[in-house]
Amino acid sequence: MPYTFAQGRRVFSTRHGLKMKKSAALQNGLLAIAALALIGVLAFLYDKTQAGDMRGQGEALSRLRELKEIDARWDADVQRSASEREAASGPLLDRRAALDSTLRRLSATARDASSKALSASLLQISLLMREKAQLVEDFKAENAASRKGLDGSAQFTRELSDLLATAPGLTAPAGKPPGNPMDAALGRIATGAPLYFWLAREAQQRDLEAALLDVQQAVAALAATPPSALPAASTEALQSKSGQLREALATLWTRKAAEQKLTLQIATLPTSARIGALTQSLERELEAGLQEKDVYRAYLIGYAGALLILLGWLAFKLRAANVSLEERVQRRTVELSDALQHLKESEAQLIQSEKMSSLGQMVAGVAHEINTPLAYVKNSLGTVADKLPQLGSALNGTEQLLALLQNGDANPDQLSKQFALVSQQLATLKQQGVVEELGTLVRDGLYGTGQMAEIVGNLKDFSRLDRSKVTAFNLNEGLGSTLLLAKHLLKSVTVEKNFGAIPNVVCSPSQINQVFLNLITNAAQAQEGMSAAKIILNTRAAQFNGKEGITIEVIDNGKGIPAEVLPKIFDPFFSTKEIGKGTGLGLSISYKIIEQHGGRIEVESAPGKGTRFAVHLPLKPPAESSQPPAESSPPPAPPAAPPAAA
Numbered sequence: 065m066p067y068t069f070a071q072g073r074r075v076f077s078t079r080h081g082l083k084m085k086k087s088a089a090l091q092n093g094l095l096a097i098a099a100l101a102l103i104g105v106l107a108f109l110y111d112k113t114q115a116g117d118m119r120g121q122g123e124a125l126s127r128l129r130e131l132k133e134i135d136a137r138w139d140a141d142v143q144r145s146a147s148e149r150e151a152a153s154g155p156l157l158d159r160r161a162a163l164d165s166t167l168r169r170l171s172a173t174a175r176d177a178s179s180k181a182l183s184a185s186l187l188q189i190s191l192l193m194r195e196k197a198q199l200v201e202d203f204k205a206e207n208a209a210s211r212k213g214l215d216g217s218a219q220f221t222r223e224l225s226d227l228l229a230t231a232p233g234l235t236a237p238a239g240k241p242p243g244n245p246m247d248a249a250l251g252r253i254a255t256g257a258p259l260y261f262w263l264a265r266e267a268q269q270r271d272l273e274a275a276l277l278d279v280q281q282a283v284a285a286l287a288a289t290p291p292s293a294l295p296a297a298s299t300e301a302l303q304s305k306s307g308q309l310r311e312a313l314a315t316l317w318t319r320k321a322a323e324q325k326l327t328l329q330i331a332t333l334p335t336s337a338r339i340g341a342l343t344q345s346l347e348r349e350l351e352a353g354l355q356e357k358d359v360y361r362a363y364l365i366g367y368a369g370a371l372l373i374l375l376g377w378l379a380f381k382l383r384a385a386n387v388s389l390e391e392r393v394q395r396r397t398v399e400l401s402d403a404l405q406h407l408k409e410s411e412a413q414l415i416q417s418e419k420m421s422s423l424g425q426m427v428a429g430v431a432h433e434i435n436t437p438l439a440y441v442k443n444s445l446g447t448v449a450d451k452l453p454q455l456g457s458a459l460n461g462t463e464q465l466l467a468l469l470q471n472g473d474a475n476p477d478q479l480s481k482q483f484a485l486v487s488q489q490l491a492t493l494k495q496q497g498v499v500e501e502l503g504t505l506v507r508d509g510l511y512g513t514g515q516m517a518e519i520v521g522n523l524k525d526f527s528r529l530d531r532s533k534v535t536a537f538n539l540n541e542g543l544g545s546t547l548l549l550a551k552h553l554l555k556s557v558t559v560e561k562n563f564g565a566i567p568n569v570v571c572s573p574s575q576i577n578q579v580f581l582n583l584i585t586n587a588a589q590a591q592e593g594m595s596a597a598k599i600i601l602n603t604r605a606a607q608f609n610g611k612e613g614i615t616i617e618v619i620d621n622g623k624g625i626p627a628e629v630l631p632k633i634f635d636p637f638f639s640t641k642e643i644g645k646g647t648g649l650g651l652s653i654s655y656k657i658i659e660q661h662g663g664r665i666e667v668e669s670a671p672g673k674g675t676r677f678a679v680h681l682p683l684k685p686p687a688e689s690s691q692p693p694a695e696s697s698p699p700p701a702p703p704a705a706p707p708a709a710a
Contacts, residue, residue, distance in 0.1 A: 102371065109364040113357050120176045121350045125343060127170040131193060132339045134159050134166065138200050142330055145207045146323065160197050167193065181345035189342060192335045199333070203326040210261065210319035216312030217257045221250050224279070224305045227298070246286075249278035253309070257316065264320050276313055279306055438516065441509045448505055454498060458489040536568040537576065539614055539681075540603055546580040553588045557597040564604040566614050570684045575657045582650040583618040583677050590622030590675065597621070608663070608680050616679040625669035633667065661685045 137159060167190050174182045228246060252275035260268040283306045287299045465482045468474040493499070540563045547559065569576075584599065591597035602617040625633065632638045636652040658665050663681040 102374075106364075106367065106371065109360055109367055113361045113364055120173055121179055121182075121346055121353070123173045124170060124179065124182055125346055125350070127166055127173060128339055128343050128346070130166045131163070131170070131189070132336065132343075134163055135193070135196070135335045135339065138196060139330070142200065142203055142327055145203070146327055160201070163193055163197055179346060179349055181342060181349060185338065185342045185345075189335070189338050192333060192338060196330060196333050196335055199326055199330050203323060203330065206319050206323040206326060210316055210323050213312050213314075213316030213319055214257055214261045217253060217309060217316060220305050220309035220312055221254045221257075224302070224309065225250050227301055227305065246279055246282035249275045249282065253279070253313070257313070261316065261320065264324055269317055272313060272317075276310060279309065441513060445505075445509065448502060454489075454493060454496075458486070458493055461486040461489050533574070534570060534572055534685075537571050537573040538568050539566060539576065539616060542573060542577050543580055543601055543603070543616070546577055546584060550581060550584050550588065553585060554599070557588055557591060557599055560598065560600045562600065562602045564602075566603055566605050567612075567683060569614055569681055571661050571681065572657075576661070576681075579654040579657050579679065580616075580618075582654045583679075586650065587618055587620035587622065587675070587677075590620055590624075594622065606680070608682050611682055613663070613680060613682045616681070618677045618679075619674065621674040624671040624673055624675055625667075626671055630667065630669060634665075 141159075170186065171190075174186050225247065228250075253272060256268055256272045256275065260272060283302045286302060461482065465479075465486050468479045468482055543561075543563070547554070584601075587599045588597075591599075598621050600617070600619040602615075602619070604615055606613055606615040608615075634651050634655045636649060638652075655665055658679055658681065661681055662685040663679065666678040666680070667675065668678075669675040
């Protein structure tokens with residue numbers, strides 16, 4: 065066929081059109097790359113002006129101020145405890161707990177602040193602060209012991225003075241001035257011990273030792289007096305109290321020395337200096353970062369101005385392109401109308417997909433349930449296969465015997481031998497009960513196939529696409545069928561069924577079963593890992609909107625739903641489960657299904673106690689609810705109800 069001009073024009077037009085399309089695609093690609101580059105530069109400059117990392121440094125400075133305050137309070141407590149007669153009021157253990165909390169938060173901040181100074185000094189400061197905390201604890205113990213020694217010296221000094229005043233034979237004779245050499249020594253101890261506790265000087269300790277020696281010598285002198293002058297009981301009491309006084313003063317001297325040593329160690333630890341140096345370094349880093357932000361902020365302002373100019377020019381160019389926009393809008397409106405129609409058609413598919421997703425999660429459990437009756441059939445057929453050779457052998461022997469009998473001139477010996485063989489085979493079959501056993505195996509196989517047919521029927525009824533079919537349905541049977549499908553999820557869950565005598569409900573059984581499956585699955589998953597997991601299913605007849613209806617309750621004793629999450633649980637695509645474990649459509653679709661049937665779902669939950677879902681359905685749905693609505697909208701928040709434990 066000759067090549068015509070029209071054909072050549074069509075070829076040229078086709079090639080030109082392809083070339084123009086390629087050119088337009090290239091231009092669009094270059095424009096997209098340029099736009100992405102401009103946006104990328106803008107995002108980079110904007111990111112550089114943000115103070116996200118500055119917040120981390122500010123948080124670190126706040127934590128350092130807390131450390132410095134703890135350090136200063138420790139120093140004040142140590143000074144007050146070492147100098148005051150009464151114990152310090154601030155409990156050191158609380159500050160130690162505050163230190164641990166502050167160090168943990170400072171370590172967490174250091175990972176986000178990206179500060180070299182903080183990373184380099186944090187470990188050393190942490191070790192110094194913990195060392196000081198331990199020293200303060202040791203100081204607290206030594207200070208308490210020295211106070212105990214001081215209190216003991218005061219107590220035994222008073223008791224010795226009281227004993228000297230009341231013991232018979234120790235009072236001054238008539239006509240002589242009152243007093244005893246021991247009184248002066250005890251007075252020196254009563255005055256010198258508090259001074260030593262406050263100042264802890266060696267001269268004060270020597271004076272106390274001299275006064276204690278005078279007391280001991282006076283006690284020894286009194287003990288050497290005749291018994292008529294001083295009773296034995298008074299002598300023993302003086303010696304005992306003087307020994308206790310000596311031990312109390314020894315405790316005061318020893319513990320006070322250890323306390324002073326700890327005070328010196330605490331004072332020489334460079335915690336305050338290290339915290340101050342790190343604070344200054346962080347402040348310098350923060351100031352440098354803020355200066356850098358200011359520079360990038362100036363760049364951002366200039367770049368934004370240039371982009372505004374560019375956008376103005378593009379707006380001018382786009383105004384000319386708006387001439388054909390109205391026509392494109394009309395075409396787009398038609399397309400959107402078609403898309404809306406497709407969306408309406410996809411709504412039922414979405415609900416069905418959610419059901420298939422739920423069924424997909426149960427494939428393993430259903431397969432296990434099918435394997436059990438399948439084992440009946442397999443074992444029965446295997447045993448039948450083992451018994452068939454015996455039956456075949458007996459049948460062949462019988463056929464040979466019949467052939468010999470039909471043959472009139474058969475050898476009597478051969479006939480007798482064949483008859484004996486057949487008789488033996490039949491006796492063996494009768495003795496082993498092969499026929500009865502085969503009957504039992506056939507019944508077992510039929511029972512297994514019946515169970516498999518029941519499971520497959522439940523799956524078929526649940527996953528049927530004919531969702532618009534409305535019929536009278538017993539909800540107790542629907543719950544039983546759902547429990548069978550969810551059996552593998554309920555292996556470690558105790559299910560309590562309180563099914564009341566309820567009338568049938570006019571509904572779509574497939575849709576209602578999907579609601580039951582969603583609620584039971586959520587209840588089981590809310591109790592994963594719990595040792596006493598339990599689900600309670602209640603059904604009862606109840607009034608609904610002034611008419612007869614049914615109430616179904618699904619109650620669990622799981623972890624519950626937080627108050628801030630409760631209003632969102634019926635929102636589409638809202639899920640608190642991990643990625644891959646939930647679509648967020650189960651409760652939303654369940655809410656829509658019950659709403660289309662003229663009912664409602666209520667939820668009550670308390671964290672740590674459990675959750676109660678209540679489904680209320682009328683016996684007959686309204687006429688407008690028998691078909692899916694033209695438009696769907698997100699369900700409202702669940703009705704407010706006081707928390708109730710499952």
